[in-house]
Amino acid sequence: xxxxxxxxxxxxxxxxxxxxxxxxxxxxxxxxxxxxxxxxxxxxxxxxxxxxxxxxxxxxxxxxxxxxxxxxxxxxxxxxxxxxxxxxxxxxxxxxxxxxxxxxxxxxxxxxxxxxxxxxxxxxxxxxxxxxxxxxxxxxxxxxxxxxxxxxxxxxxxxxxxxxxxxxxxxxxxxxxxxxxxxxxxxxxxxxxxxxxxxxxxxxxxxxxxxxxxxxxxxxxxxxxxxxxxxxxxxxxxxxxxxxxxxxxxxxxxxxxxxxxxxxxxxxxxxxxxxxxxxxxxxxxxxxxxxxxxxxxxxxxxxxxxxxxxxxxxxxxxxxxxxxxxxxxxxxxxxxxxxxxxxxxxxxxxxxxxxxxxxxxxxxxxxxxxxxxxxxxxxxxxxxxxxxxxxxxxxxxxxxxxxxxxxxxxxxxxxxxxxxxxxxxxxxxxxxxxxxxxxxxxxxxxxxxxxxxxxxxx
Numbered sequence: 001x002x003x004x005x006x007x008x009x010x011x012x013x014x015x016x017x018x019x020x021x022x023x024x025x026x027x028x029x030x031x032x033x034x035x036x037x038x039x040x041x042x043x044x045x046x047x048x049x050x051x052x053x054x055x056x057x058x059x060x061x062x063x064x065x066x067x068x069x070x071x072x073x074x075x076x077x078x079x080x081x082x083x084x085x086x087x088x089x090x091x092x093x094x095x096x097x098x099x100x101x102x103x104x105x106x107x108x109x110x111x112x113x114x115x116x117x118x119x120x121x122x123x124x125x126x127x128x129x130x131x132x133x134x135x136x137x138x139x140x141x142x143x144x145x146x147x148x149x150x151x152x153x154x155x156x157x158x159x160x161x162x163x164x165x166x167x168x169x170x171x172x173x174x175x176x177x178x179x180x181x182x183x184x185x186x187x188x189x190x191x192x193x194x195x196x197x198x199x200x201x202x203x204x205x206x207x208x209x210x211x212x213x214x215x216x217x218x219x220x221x222x223x224x225x226x227x228x229x230x231x232x233x234x235x236x237x238x239x240x241x242x243x244x245x246x247x248x249x250x251x252x253x254x255x256x257x258x259x260x261x262x263x264x265x266x267x268x269x270x271x272x273x274x275x276x277x278x279x280x281x282x283x284x285x286x287x288x289x290x291x292x293x294x295x296x297x298x299x300x301x302x303x304x305x306x307x308x309x310x311x312x313x314x315x316x317x318x319x320x321x322x323x324x325x326x327x328x329x330x331x332x333x334x335x336x337x338x339x340x341x342x343x344x345x346x347x348x349x350x351x352x353x354x355x356x357x358x359x360x361x362x363x364x365x366x367x368x369x370x371x372x373x374x375x376x377x378x379x380x381x382x383x384x385x386x387x388x389x390x391x392x393x394x395x396x397x398x399x400x401x402x403x404x405x406x407x408x409x410x411x412x413x414x415x416x417x418x419x420x421x422x423x424x425x426x427x428x429x430x431x432x433x434x435x436x437x438x439x440x441x442x443x444x445x446x447x448x449x450x451x452x453x454x455x456x457x458x
Contacts, residue, residue, distance in 0.1 A: 024251070025052050126171060233256045349414075
């Protein structure tokens with residue numbers, strides 16, 4: 001299971017990565033499972049491990065995964081549900097495909113909602129509502145008036161709370177056939193309106209158009225005096241590498257629909273294979289194992305957490321503190337002060353850090369001085385007459401589910417306890433092997449342990 005991240009930290013992560021790396025790779029995801037795959041995907045390239053820097057929640061793949069066409073038919077509430085699924089299982093930045101943004105009022109609502117969820121950016125395209133998918137060769141692409149679109153951007157900026165949230169304008173001039181000059185005019189208007197990034201879109205199978213735009217964009221931004229990040233979506237012009245696009249000035253590179261398309265092809269092939277063979281045996285090589293899916297979605301993690309917390313909630317930690325030390329006669333040895341805290345206080349901190357809550361202390365000598373809260377106490381009035389083992393067994397009622405015995409005059413790191421909790425042995429000893437490095441009194445009695453294997457060190 002992925003470690004959680006706050007909405008604020010996730011939101012600011014995209015700009016932070018762009019500034020530190022120069023460009024980011026983004027992969028399309030359309031549900032929780034595809035998001036997990038995108039989160040964990042890695043490859044070795046030139047002796048370096050690379051991974052995706054974030055995710056693209058695509059309108060096309062989101063609606064297609066619901067069996068619907070990409071024509072702004074699926075509403076924002078449904079889209080927001082998908083976004084929530086993705087955010088729930090990942091920690092990397094998320095960019096949302098906002099289609100046209102709807103009406104200015106709808107766009108204001110969308111910006112507020114996405115920013116609050118921790119989304120890093122929304123990209124809206126400068127086409128009229130309802131839009132048609134840009135890669136559909138038969139669809140008519142009608143561009144929005146650039147002044148009206150710039151006003152929508154301004155209204156979105158007005159409701160933003162944080163500068164970490166980006167509103168990116170997707171310019172469709174090359175898609176609609178109105179050319180480079182129109183794209184640059186629109187880019188200038190949108191930048192002056194306060195847009196946080198520019199995406200230039202193309203459905204050509206070569207990158208020349210977007211590369212030429214990138215070259216002129218550099219000049220335009222120098223004239224304006226600011227350069228918002230530049231975005232590329234190389235779905236059709238896919239022979240160019242991410243690094244080459246970055247070398248031409250692109251800061252965000254989105255692989256916009258590949259996880260859904262690959263899943264679609266695999267599902268069709270599997271379904272047809274089962275029908276063809278009248279059984280599912282031949283389809284097995286096309287499928288992930290059930291155990292792989294269990295692992296991907298965190299089922300094994302749930303089982304390990306169940307084991308962990310079941311053990312931590314049941315097991316007792318017993319601290320015998322009844323004895324009277326011949327040197328420290330004023331109070332129990334557990335109450336010796338070490339840099340502002342007693343030994344017992346430091347022990348309790350370490351015990352509680354790993355989730356152990358069932359803590360037992362056996363009192364005897366000046367036992368009234370030991371009065372920590374949320375502790376189970378047992379009394380041993382015979383601490384001067386009987387062996388320490390008798391003192392331990394005054395707490396036998398707390399031993400039914402196993403216990404950890406900790407002497408009251410020992411300081412230790414909680415990682416030792418954490419390792420102890422992960423062991424499966426019935427009786428496990430934690431041994432201090434540092435005695436050999438210390439000078440001892442002549443004839444001092446030492447309890448030594450001989451082991452066949454080298455003990456772990458801390």
